[in-house]
Amino acid sequence: MSVAERAAGGGSGPEMQSSDDGIAFRCRSLAVDLGIADYKRRIIENLDIEVPRRQFVCILGESGVGKTTLLRVFGGLVPAAPGSRLELNGQAISGPPQGAVFVFQNYAGSLLPWRTARKNVELGLEETLPKAERQRRAMVALEQVGLADRANDYPRQMSGGMQQRVQIARALALEPRLLLMDEPFGALDAMTRENLQIELRRIHQASGATIMFITHDVDEAVLLADRLIVLRGKPAAVGLDIVSPLPKERDQITTKELPAFLELRHTIYEMLRGHGTRA
Amino acid sequence: MNRMVQRINLPGLACMAALVLLWEIFSRTVGARLDTIPSVSAILIALYQLVSDGALLSQLGHTVLVSVAGWLIASAVGLTAGLVIGLWRPVWTYSMASIDVLRSIPSISLISIALLLFGFSSKMEMVIVVYVSQWPVLLATASAVGATPRSYLDSARVLRLSQRATVMKVRIPAALPSILVGVRLALTLSIALAVVAEMVGNPAGLGFGIVYAQQAIQPAQAFAYLLVIGLIGWALNAALMAAVERFLNVHTVTP
Incomplete structure (x- = not known):
């Protein structure tokens, strides 16, 4: 067991867990309400996501759809509505979970x-x-x-x-086993952003953490993700959940020239514009 | 030392010297008829006499001692109370209304109450200095510690900092620039209040000196006291700023 696993897991490593199914993060029938008492508004409803260990997941959606709220729920900063189930490495989440770290947009x-x-x-x-x-x-x-x-x-x-x-x-x-990143490159200039994107891919490959990455930049999402999830609707639910066909090694120039990149980008844009069918 | 020399504001000093010169010329020409406005040279001579007969030094010692000691006590009291009020919401809720009323009572008017309670004494002077100068520290501390930026608190939470660590490593350091503003204000207030308390109550120190000179119709002496009071205010403030710069990280002090 590596130092990383010992530190992040706070207990037995994944290979020792009998119930281990390779799933890092799981949420079932997740609902989120914002506001208080009579002014509660349902932001997210009936969301089911399972994220295998080491996957790089990008979550996309129009602004205001609830991406950041969702990530804050995952990070234990915002409570989920009663009846929701959230698990990190098989353990229910309430409050910032051990082994998950949040990276904010506002550095x-x-x-x-x-x-x-x-x-x-x-x-x-x-x-x-x-x-x-x-x-x-x-x-x-x-x-x-x-x-x-x-x-x-x-x-x-x-x-x-x-x-x-x-x-x-x-x-x-x-x-961390789970990195929750809320538009971390959103406030940076284009050139810095592009360098950091590739760096983050490299860090992800090296560290073995699972990453959930929020963005509204379709090109960024397609370039980075192993898997893309598009949130849609009010309250938001999964509109599209797609595994990237792109090779693991990513590059600002060559990856963006691949037909598969363009195809995926096309699909996501259609979904965001509302032409796609709801999954 | 070199940095100190570089910091000296030469144009500012030149302007001051010019004003002093103008004053001297005025008091020797047009103002010569007014014996209540002494010339600069007469003030300096009076100052020299006050220093040489020893009266001024002991008065200076008294005022400096009371204002510095009072300021230290006030800062400690204000900081402690401010932390308690700022960190515990219920304390804030229960105390803020009373604090808002108490601190808006003009400080000078409290001197008569303090005189009734403590008589014409140094105790009275000290109580006034501490009571009045703890407010800015208390208020600055309470409001700054109670208003830690959301983003710092979020960071503390996702890094799983304990309550204690969040207070010690995030909330108090984040409040430090505001607290220092309060502490600086307290120093200015404590000097002012010490002098006022000496003028109307406690027969000691520079405040008493200036009133005594006025009653003895010695304008040059009164102005000499004024000069000394101005200088200690300036010197104490400069010493505080130098200490802050020396002992605290500049990145901590400037937000």
């Missing part, structure tokens, strides 16, 4: 400005690991995102792309 607001990059990455480790170990892990995580040489810089001394990489490193340092 500037989620890094602590009074901590250096390294200290920001260490934040989630301070209560569980001795100093030397967490420093080592923070440096490994920063290296993974290519920022080892900026470890002692403060967020404000970094560009937006670097700050977002620090936030990703902060998540990676916890050696």
Whole structure:
């Protein structure tokens, strides 16, 4: 059992679980209400998703459909309506689940400005690991995102792309099994975004985490995902759930030239425009 | 040291020197008939006399001691109360109405109450200084700690920080810039209140000195006291800022 599994699982590793079915994340008849008492509005209804371990899932949908809310439910930041079932590695979720880490779109607001990059990455480790170990892990995580040489810089001394990489490193340092990413590249410029997309694919291949990635950018979703889920309707439900036929190795130029890329992109756009049939 | 030299605002100092010169010229020409407006040189001579007969130094010591000690106590009290109020919502709910009323009572008017309670004493002076200067610290701390940005709290939650760690590592550091603003205000207030309390109540310190000079119709002396009071206000504030810069990370202090 690797350090990653020990740390993230907080118990026995997946290979030791007798009931292990290779599913990292599962939700059944999930419903979500926002607002309070009489003003409750159902945002999501009857959503069933099963995500196998190590899968890179992109969740798409028009703005306002409830993508971010859904991810916040997965992250335990927003409660699901009664009757919903949410499981991470076979365990029911209430509150931020062990082994799942959230990456926010708003990197500037989620890094602590009074901590250096390294200290920001260490934040989630301070209560569980001795100093030397967490420093080592923070440096490994920063290296993974290519920022080892900026470890002692403060967020404000970094560009937006670097700050977002620090936030990703902060998540990676916890050696998560599930990364929940809410439009993490949405606020970055096109060139930085493209570099980070490929970097994230590489990190995903290397770390073995399951990723749930919210975006409204169809090209980004098609480029990154092993599987694409389109949310539709009010309240939202799964409109399309499709496994990507693209090869595992992705590239900004060649992948985007593949006929399969264009075909998938076409399908998703049709679905988003409402021409597709509801699955 | 080099940085200190670079920081000196030469044009600003030149402007000040020019104003002093203008004052000197005015008081020696047009203002010569007004014996209530002393010339700069007369003020400096009065200041020299006050220093050399020892009266001023002990008065200065008294005022500085009371304002610094009062400010420290006020900061500690305000910080503690502010944290309790800011971190526990029920405490906030129950206390804020009373706090809003109490803090809007003009501070000077409390001196008569303090005189009744504590007499013409240094105790009275200290109570006034502490009571008045703890408000800005308390209010800044309570409101800043109670209003940690949502995004920081979300980060703390997804990183599974304990309640304690969230307070110590996120909420208090995030509030620090606002708390420092309160602490700085408290310093200015504590000097002002010490001087006022000395003027109307406690017969000691620079405040008493200036009133004494006024009653003895010694305008040059009164102005000399004014100059000293201005200088200690400036010096204490500068010392506080230097300490903040020295001991706290700039990234912590500036949001």
